[in-house]
Amino acid sequence: MTSSPSSLDAAQLGAYFALIEASSLLKHAVEQQLREAGDLSYVQFQLLATLGDSPTGSRRMTDLADGVVYSRSGLTYQAQTLEKRGLVTRTPSSDDERSITVTITEEGRAVLAGVFPGHVAILGDLLFAPLSRSDIETLADILGRARDHMRQTPPRSAEPRRRRKAAGS
Amino acid sequence: MTSSPSSLDAAQLGAYFALIEASSLLKHAVEQQLREAGDLSYVQFQLLATLGDSPTGSRRMTDLADGVVYSRSGLTYQAQTLEKRGLVTRTPSSDDERSITVTITEEGRAVLAGVFPGHVAILGDLLFAPLSRSDIETLADILGRARDHMRQTPPRSAEPRRRRKAAGS
DNA sequence: GCCATATGCTTCGGATTCGAAGCAACTGAA
DNA sequence: TTCAGTTGCTTCGAATCCGAAGCATATGGC
Numbered sequence: 001m002t003s004s005p006s007s008l009d010a011a012q013l014g015a016y017f018a019l020i021e022a023s024s025l026l027k028h029a030v031e032q033q034l035r036e037a038g039d040l041s042y043v044q045f046q047l048l049a050t051l052g053d054s055p056t057g058s059r060r061m062t063d064l065a066d067g068v069v070y071s072r073s074g075l076t077y078q079a080q081t082l083e084k085r086g087l088v089t090r091t092p093s094s095d096d097e098r099s100i101t102v103t104i105t106e107e108g109r110a111v112l113a114g115v116f117p118g119h120v121a122i123l124g125d126l127l128f129a130p131l132s133r134s135d136i137e138t139l140a141d142i143l144g145r146a147r148d149h150m151r152q153t154p155p156r157s158a159e160p161r162r163r164r165k166a167a168g169s
Numbered sequence: 170m171t172s173s174p175s176s177l178d179a180a181q182l183g184a185y186f187a188l189i190e191a192s193s194l195l196k197h198a199v200e201q202q203l204r205e206a207g208d209l210s211y212v213q214f215q216l217l218a219t220l221g222d223s224p225t226g227s228r229r230m231t232d233l234a235d236g237v238v239y240s241r242s243g244l245t246y247q248a249q250t251l252e253k254r255g256l257v258t259r260t261p262s263s264d265d266e267r268s269i270t271v272t273i274t275e276e277g278r279a280v281l282a283g284v285f286p287g288h289v290a291i292l293g294d295l296l297f298a299p300l301s302r303s304d305i306e307t308l309a310d311i312l313g314r315a316r317d318h319m320r321q322t323p324p325r326s327a328e329p330r331r332r333r334k335a336a337g338s
Numbered sequence: 339g340c341c342a343t344a345t346g347c348t349t350c351g352g353a354t355t356c357g358a359a360g361c362a363a364c365t366g367a368a
Numbered sequence: 369t370t371c372a373g374t375t376g377c378t379t380c381g382a383a384t385c386c387g388a389a390g391c392a393t394a395t396g397g398c
Contacts, residue, residue, distance in 0.1 A: 006286050011306045016292060018312035023192035024238040025319040041384080062346065069193040071386050076348055078384090098346040098393045120177060123185060130318040135311050137180045142304050143187035149299040150194040210354080231376060240356050245378055247354090267363045267376045 026127055033122050038115040043070060043078055045119075048087060048112045051104035058103035060093070087111055195296055202291050207284040212239060212247055214288075217256060217281045220273035227272035229262070256280055 008016065027042060034040045040048070046068045051057055059067075065075045079102055082088045087108035093099035104112075128136060177185065196211060203209045209217070215237045220226055228236075234244045248271055251257045256277035262268035273281075297305060 006289060008289060008292065011302070011309050012292070012297060014309035014313060015305050016296065018309055018316050019188075019192055019195070019296075021238065022312045022316040022319065023188055025316065026188070028238055029319070043384090060346085069190065069197055072347065073349080073387075074385050080348095081384095096346080096394075100347065116176075123177065123181070126319050126322060127185065127188075127315055128181060130314045131311060133180070135314075136184050138307060139311050140180050140183035140187055142300060142308050143191045144183060145299050145304075146296055147187050147191040147194065150191065150198070150295050153295060212354090229376085241377065242357075242379080243355055249378095250354095265364070265376080269377065 022127075026123075029126055030119065030122055033118050034115055037118045038111045040111065040115060041078075043068065043074075044082060044087075045112075045115065047075075047078060047082065047102075048104060048108055051088065051102065052109060052112050056103075057109075058101050061100045061102060064102060082108070191296075195292075198295055199288065199291055202287050203284055206287045207280045209280065209284060210247075212237065212243075213251060213256075214281075214284065216244075216247060216251065216271075217273060217277055220257065220271065221278060221281050225272075226278075227270050230269045230271060233271060251277070 031042045034042060034045050038045075047064060050064060050067050051059060061072070061075060061079065064070075064079075065072055068075075070078075079088065079090060079100075083090055087105055089103045089105060090100050091103070093101050131139070200211045203211060203214050207214075216233060219233060219236050220228060230241070230244060230248065233239075233248075234241055237244075239247075248257065248259060248269075252259055256274055258272045258274060259269050260272070262270050300308070
């Protein structure tokens with residue numbers, strides 16, 4: 001119907017800015033806490049948390065990358081870093097020779113447990129403090145729907161299409 | 170009731186994850202569009218947009234950094250990059266010799282204008298499509314409050330300096 | 339079997355990022 | 369004035385990040 005208007009109304013602009021700013025500010029604060037408490041970057045924390053959340057404590061590289069919205073090469077780098085620190089192990093999968101299974105170690109779980117209380121405290125102070133219980137539920141609902149939609153919407157240019165650069169340079 | 174429990178309940182966890190994931194996914198998608206449409210990184214876009222939004226088209230370095238949640242050194246780098254491309258100018262302030270005033274150029278505005286429609290389209294497709302008007306307003310309200318709270322809350326322990334802002338001086 | 343294609347991960351090169359340290363200009367007080 | 373402390377920005381070094389290209393395995397069609 002209303003084919004994409006070329007600008008945003010006040011509410012849309014407000015929602016967009018608030019989303020970006022709030023997530024940036026939060027991430028920034030969390031990053032510092034993680035660095036101090038366990039010398040972890042945010043991505044590393046996300047990886048460990050994802051692994052710790054799995055019943056088996058392990059995941060394939062690709063699934064990890066998708067879960068954390070991270071590039072493959074970047075994940076390789078972080079997985080190697082975490083392995084050097086002994087927080088995860090990486091073993092070739094038995095089914096598929098190409099596939100690598102990443103597993104969190106006991107020490108990885110220990111580090112995770114060490115940073116977690118501070119992490120939760122930051123969230124409480126910064127994100128949840130000014131929000132009511134109902135706000136939080138509403139937020140989870142709305143952003144959850146947005147996230148699900150984005151996850152199932154194919155990236156506009158993700159398809160290996162021929163990029164016709166028909167422009168005079 | 171901020172008794173800071175050591176773990177999060179389901180709603181909190183959902184809100185937190187949804188916030189992080191949604192902003193990551195959105196940022197990722199927008200980044201690609203900006204790169205293709207105007208060879209801009211997300212930060213560069215934010216800087217140009219901030220400048221373009223100003224009545225005078227200019228801001229001080231520090232204010233830019235605070236607005237975009239960016240480190241000073243990182244901003245210096247990007248400001249130089251943008252200046253090389255002719256999208257902004259940097260001139261010493263007249264009041265304060267230390268201060269640098271960054272101003273968007275006509276070409277900067279042109280690039281911004283070139284990128285904007287696609288940007289808005291992505292937002293519409295990915296973020297706003299699954300949300301109702303009321304959802305969007307609610308989102309702006311809740312996240313706006315969270316952002317304002319975070320902006321006025323000083324970093325927890327990362328305050329090695331005496332920052333006694335004696336009110337009334 | 340044999341080849342073309344797809345998939346999973348890594349390597350490589352270059353861009354971006356941050357914190358700490360440094361420099362220069364401002365401020366207030368004695 | 370002079371000095372100590374503050375503020376604004378840059379430089380430096382190191383870490384992190386991504387996309388493209390590369391390598392190896394897997395899979396389907398013949």
